[in-house]
Each structure stands twice: as structure tokens, then as C-alpha cells.
Amino acid sequence: MQLLVNQVLKQYATVKAVNHLSFNVNHGEIFALLGPNGAGKSSLVKMLTGFTKPDAGKISVTIDDVEYDAIPNWALGYLPEDRGLYPEKSVIDNICYFAQLNGMTKSEAKEQAAFWLEKFDLSERKSDQLKSLSKGNQQKVQLISAVIHRPQWIILDEPFSGLDPVNQEKVVTFLHELKKLGMTVLLSAHQMAMVEKIADRILLMNKGEAVFYGTLGEITQQLGSNNLVVASYVHAIDQEKITELFPNDDVVQINNTKLQVVCAEKDQLNQVTDKLTKLGALSSIQCQQRDLHQIYIDAIEQHGETSHEA
């Protein structure tokens, strides 16, 4: 069971929302789709779910040796970015309706709903009208509605948005459980810390193109070093001194009093720190490892410049 996206293009008027994109998602993995607003994630998701069709290229999903041009409805659990259920209906009615539409019997739907509601601490609210729940709890109900029928493929668009940190952790646990149950999860998110915890592989998109694609380790390797030194100064930094002291280093000036240097090797850290102290009166200096959040920002900035130059 695999999803293959090969040179897929989706164009709206003159805008290429998805520009000859290729990647694959393997069975049983958690695959994260990252990218800034307007990167083309939603257009891609709409093609994967079969809502729209690519203008060029091919999407192929193989399930039990049968090939489909999008994930078929019966194998899909989907949490859309535009969320919403029936606010006037009860929590249990909403969940059971979607479960039954996905082929479950009423009794199976009730049994599974009770199981998942218990997991999300919502058992006592099952007969309440959906609109009486908080936004976060409504989102949990929608998440349950998307996966209750245990589909083979799950697409979750921003599953962490609107949730507090405790519930974000619950969703992380929930996704691990889905993985254990043999489901393949494709998610898009902006909470990098969460993605770092759960994603097996990542596709970072910008302007419809793939910026990075692979495991977090592979991405770090592609980007070079993971070590950063961030220095803040009391007064504005002299530009000439920066060029003089760091002629070949990867330096990013964040503002006129703040500087970030990437160290290729860990043993260069002391050398870089020495050079930084020569730039002026320091207010603070920190050595840190680049996390996914930093990688994401750096990569998008870098890609933005490259595509602009191109």
C-alpha cells in the first residue's frame, strides 16, 4: 500500500499552486506536510482526496494491488482545514452519522464512539449539542468523526490548531495509536515541535515546490550543521567587522544588534564565540541546536531567495 505523487501540477489561472511535485508516502508511516500559507498544501490535499484532479502528472494510490488516482473515499479518514459538523445535533449523533456514512453499523458506531470519547475525556458530553462544547472539544469530536471507521489512510489538515498544549499532547498520543493500528497518516501542521515528535518523514513545501523531503535527520544533513550561536549586542554591529571576522562562515544578521552563526562542526563553537566577542559589547550569547522550527524558517527564507533570483 503506497501513495506515489509524480510530477503533479495544479494551476489556477496563472498561479501554479502545485508545481511538478514528486514524493511518496509509505504504508504505516506518519508523513508531515509543512509549508507557509499559500505553499500549495491545501491544493495538494484536495488532489490526494480526489476533490480536484491534477492538470498534469500522476497520483497513484495502491491498495490491495489495485491502483487508484486518488485515495478512495472508503479508505480515507479526513480532517479538513475548514472544520465543521452539525452544531444543533448531539456529539454522539454527529460521530455516529459519519461512522455510518463510512460503512459502520449503528451498534459498531456507538461502540467505537464510546471508546474514542473516553480517550478524549468527552464521554460525559456525548448527549450535549455540539455547539455547547468549547472550540477545542468540537475539534476533538471532528477528529473522532474522521477516524472512527479505522480507515487505511488518514489526512489531517492542521490537527493541532485550536488545541491547548495538554490536548496537543493527547493528539500526538492519538496519532501514535493510529500508527500502531496500521493506519498511514498524512498531516499538515505549523506546530513544528509536535511534528518533530511524531513525523517519520517530512515534505517541506514553498510556492508549490518541494524544498526538503525526507526524515528529519536527512533534512538536517541536507542543510549542513545543526549548531547555532546567537549573539546580542549592546550597540549596533559594525558590518565591515562582520565581513572581516567571518569571511567564509554562514552568518545571518537578525537585526542591527543580533547575529546568528551556523557552525559546520561542533568543535568550532569556541572559535566562533571568540570572534563574536570581538564584534562589540555583548548583552547575551547562546549556543543552541537548530530545531525543526528554525530549519523551517531558514529553509523557507533560503528557498524564497533562490526562487526570487531564478
Add this chain to the structure above:
Amino acid sequence: MKPNKSKQVWLVTCWEFMHFFKWKQELISKLIMIAIAAMVYFWQVVKNDDVTIYQIALTSQSVVLQSSGQFKFEYVDSTALSAYELLQQEDSKYDAVIAIGPKIPSEQQQLILTVNDKQSWHSNLNTEILNQYRQTIAQQLNLQPNQLALLQTPVSISQEYADQAIKSDDEVSDTIAIVMIVLMAVGIFTSFGQLFASITGEKQQRVTEQLYSCISAQSWIDGKILGQLLHAIKAMITAGITGLLGYAFMAVVINEQSLDLAMIDWSFIPWLFIFSLLGIYISTAFIAAVAAAIDDPNHSAKTSMMLLPLVPVALVFMTMDDASGWAMSMLSFLPLTSFVAMPVKMSLIDVPLWHTLLSLVLGIALAAWLRSGAARMFKMGMTMYGKEPSVGMMFKWMIKEPK
């Protein structure tokens, strides 16, 4: 697990129906209907069992009236009292007093009827007095009963038409045709109002994408239309029964007549039912497609298109006076109008069976095409947010699904 499509359609149908079915409201309205029906029934029973006898005082011996039915006439020699005083006496047993009025130039006698207040039996008393006087005068003139009957109805006029298809009882068939149009309009109004609210509501509540991930646009639209079709049938039956009860109430309780339903041609009901279903299906499919394209019902210019399904009803209403004319004939075959025109035409004139069947087949063909076209429009419209499609775009989608 692969869900069964027909089960999905049925689920959406039930969900759609129950969304607008309020148990409390239904129970109250049905209880009111049962109460009216019970009142009509008991009124009729009580009226038959308990006939009130009215005592009528005659103050002059020259007024000759025989007691009959519910009226008992009695001569009262009380010249000292006026008719008013006679009625107002403490122990008065009389309900009315008849006195002789002043002479008028013709040979006609004038009677003065004094009563306490206005009551419905007074008109029956008038009829009784007139009948008795007619017979007395006929006897004086040596007229036989048949001669008297001839005088009362000297000629019977029956209207005939060169177009033999026109049904003879004009007034009744006109009434039935109008009832037909009203019932159809009730069904169409109910389904399209609810479907509009339901679809724009789902779109605004952002349920559509979640739904599309588990059900096809075709199954979804089929379920929604079927749910509304059930509502329309319920509304038409309820309106029909309410109308009948109203008629029964007027006839039995207000006018104190017996209930006569002979004017209803029961064999026509199945045809009405089939054409109504077809008409409601066509109009709801159209409404579903248009409503799906509306982003905000408060600001969309397309809401005016929702009035289009009423056009066939209005056209038929305007042309039904000439039921065998070319306009009505054309409307009864045109699939967009035939669902109203054909049943109305059938209630007014005799229509050959093949005309009815052809009209039905053409209507079904249009409904089948609209079903798939509307599903395409529905699918595209329901996933578009922020920007509404143009009418031109909608027609394109109706014919072919875009990429």
C-alpha cells in the same frame, strides 16, 4: 470496509428528513387535526340524535301553518300582549312569534317574525313557512304537485361544449384544478425552502469537505432530495387533510349540512401523486444546484433564481382557463412545466392516456438529466468558498465536470 451507496443515500435521506421533522410540532398539529375531525363527527352524531323542537306562536288565526319537523306552530289568543312581550314573559315557552303585518297593495300577505336574537334555525323556519304557503296557494289555484314543481323550476339549463373532452361539471373541476395547483405549490415551497436552508447552512457550517471525504456528490444530493421529497409529500398530505377538514367543518358545523365528498375523483389521486413527485424532484434538484453555489444567502444575487420553480405554477394558473388551448397543450408536454400543467389539464378535460404517459416519460428524462447535472454543480459549488461561480460557469458544470 466499503460502504454501500444505497445505504449512504438512505442515511442522508433520514438525516435530512429528521433535521426538519420536529416531533413536538408534528404532534401538536396532528392533535389539532384530530380534534377538528372529532368535533365534526360528534356534531353530526349529536345533530342527528338530538333534534330541537322550536315553539312558534301565531297571534292571528288567519295565519295557517301546520306543525312540521322541528317547528311546532300554536295559535295564541293574547291580543293584550305585543309579540315582544310574549317572548319576554318569564315563563314564555315560545322561541318566535309570527304576526300579520300591515296590508300591502299587492295580494301578497305580510308576516312579521319576532325572535329573541340571531340564530341559524331562523332560515329553516323561513323556508318552512314559504313552502307551506306555496302549497296552500297551489291548492287554492287547484295546481297539482308537478305543476307546482314546474313553477318553482320552470326550466333546467345544461351547458354543452363543442370540445367533448371538457368535463361537464365546470365549477367542481375548476375547484379541483385550483386545489391541485395549491397542493403542488405547498410541496414545492416546503421542499425548496428547507433544502435552501439546509444546503446554505451546511456550506456555512463547513461540513461539506468532511462529507465529501466519505460520500460522493451524487449520493449526497440524492439523499438530500429524497429527504425533502418525503417532507413535501408530508406537507401535501397534511395540507390536503387540513383542507378537507376545513371543508367538513364549514359544511357540518357552520352550515349544518351533511358531508359530501362525491366531487373528489379518487381515481385521479395516483396521477396527481406521480406528477407531484416528479415536479418536486425536478425543482429540488434545481434548487440544490443553485443553493450549492451560494456562499452567503444574505448577500448573494443568485437567491432570486430560487423563485424560478414557481414559474411553471404561475404559467399554468394563467393558462388554465383554456384547458384545451395550444398554450396549455404545450405546457403539459414541456418537461419543465408538465408536472403542474398535465394534472391540472386532466382535472379539467379528458386527456388521452398516451398524452399523459408521454408527458410523464419526458418529465422523467429531464429529472434523470438534472439529477446528474445538479450533482456536478452541487459538487463544484459546495467546495467553492469566498467566490461564487458565475451563471455561465454553472451552466458549463451542468454539462461537464471541470478538472
